Amino acid sequence: MSEKNTVIGKLEEASNFLKDNHLNLTIFNWSDIRHYMSINNKIRVAVIGATGYTGLDLTLMLSKHPRVKIVYLCATKNLGKEIFYFDKRIKKKLPKISSIKTMNWKELDLIFLSLPNGEAQKLIKKKFSINKKLRFIDLSADFRITDPKIYNKYYNIKHKAKKLIKNSLYSIPELNKNEINKYRIISNPGCYPTSIQIPLIPLIKKNLLKTHSITIDSKSGFSGAGKNLKKKFKHKNLYSSTYAYGIENHRHFCEIDQEFKKITKQKVNFTFNPHLLPTFRGILSSIYIHSKNNISPKIIRNELIKFYKGSKFIKILKLNSQIGSGNVQNTNNCEISVCETKIKNKFIIFTAIDNLIKGASGQAVQNMNLLFKFNESLGLKK
Numbered sequence: 001m002s003e004k005n006t007v008i009g010k011l012e013e014a015s016n017f018l019k020d021n022h023l024n025l026t027i028f029n030w031s032d033i034r035h036y037m038s039i040n041n042k043i044r045v046a047v048i049g050a051t052g053y054t055g056l057d058l059t060l061m062l063s064k065h066p067r068v069k070i071v072y073l074c075a076t077k078n079l080g081k082e083i084f085y086f087d088k089r090i091k092k093k094l095p096k097i098s099s100i101k102t103m104n105w106k107e108l109d110l111i112f113l114s115l116p117n118g119e120a121q122k123l124i125k126k127k128f129s130i131n132k133k134l135r136f137i138d139l140s141a142d143f144r145i146t147d148p149k150i151y152n153k154y155y156n157i158k159h160k161a162k163k164l165i166k167n168s169l170y171s172i173p174e175l176n177k178n179e180i181n182k183y184r185i186i187s188n189p190g191c192y193p194t195s196i197q198i199p200l201i202p203l204i205k206k207n208l209l210k211t212h213s214i215t216i217d218s219k220s221g222f223s224g225a226g227k228n229l230k231k232k233f234k235h236k237n238l239y240s241s242t243y244a245y246g247i248e249n250h251r252h253f254c255e256i257d258q259e260f261k262k263i264t265k266q267k268v269n270f271t272f273n274p275h276l277l278p279t280f281r282g283i284l285s286s287i288y289i290h291s292k293n294n295i296s297p298k299i300i301r302n303e304l305i306k307f308y309k310g311s312k313f314i315k316i317l318k319l320n321s322q323i324g325s326g327n328v329q330n331t332n333n334c335e336i337s338v339c340e341t342k343i344k345n346k347f348i349i350f351t352a353i354d355n356l357i358k359g360a361s362g363q364a365v366q367n368m369n370l371l372f373k374f375n376e377s378l379g380l381k382k
Helices: 001-022 030-040 053-062 120-127 148-155 163-168 191-205 251-262 297-307 357-371
Strands: 043-046 068-073 110-113 135-138 169-170 185-187 214-221 270-277 283-290 312-314 334-340 346-353
Touching: 001 068, 001 297, 030 169, 043 053, 053 068, 053 110, 053 120, 053 357, 110 357, 120 135, 120 163, 148 357, 163 169, 191 214, 191 283, 191 297, 191 334, 191 346, 191 357, 251 270, 297 312, 297 334, 297 346, 346 357
Parallel strands: 043 068, 043 110, 110 135, 135 185, 169 185, 214 270, 312 334
Antiparallel strands: 214 283, 283 346, 334 346
8 A cells, every 4th residue: 555655746746846846747647556556566465374274275265366455464373474385386485474462453455364263353343443544354253243142152252342243244246246345344144054155045035935934954064163173072083983962052053043033923843954075165954945936946956046037156057067175166156056855846956165265264255355446256166
């Protein structure tokens, strides 16, 4: 930002000198110059929590983004090390790992926070007023839940920034394009809820489904549990078996329920059962639904095609297509397959995403692109 201002300042100085000396030469068109400077200028960004799985994928994408300058990569450990030490895919020379204590918050345009639940809210509360142009994209659950009591119930954390919740937007980009510019805090959705809401929100909005009994069965690669996987899951043969967990009260349940309540007055009754797979990345959600009024699977598929027309990352497959997470791995895509069953009016919607990309870092970059009015797909694989 300072580089831009310095260049424009020097050009203005030269132009004023010519005017003062009665040299009526039209050398600069200031509107053209400012436009050129702005479209070539990069936003100044920090990543806090850069060395986790999500933080590393985020850093990799941002390092290749043509409109981003990474100013800080922050963590609590391994200070002074190169980010390449943690992820050999990151080839670009970037700032070394540093403490947030070294950050100049006033020089930044955007901060990504990829921290354990409970940490981002404290930081944002402390720094929110320092720079009123500064924006935050939080990849934790801290601003996903609008009711602090529900957040406390599911996360066992008392919210430290309740007053800032109203300044935040929960954003699946395909559903919030017209609202995102009004907010300084963007709450990046969870990976499971992303895979579930993308197919269901348009159908519930159109009142095409019976909402009394929806069954959601989701399976994720183990990277979704973070680097402390073995501390969270104690069962045997962790990396060579499938494991059902969070059966009664998974944290993402309240997030999904909240978003359904925003779009319909009907009570949406659903079960949500997550599973851990012995693979690093990817989510496959199987959603069992009943249609209303003998609505066919073709109509359901066509509604999804219509709703996501123009969406660059949502891919609606042919009816009854086989589907897996392999096609979307390392991309920001979401593939959806609507399938028939042998039971009348009962269908299965399969959704595949990469939990670390469309379920986290890629979605965060997509939100950033919308927030700063860049091309929505800039810096993202399709």
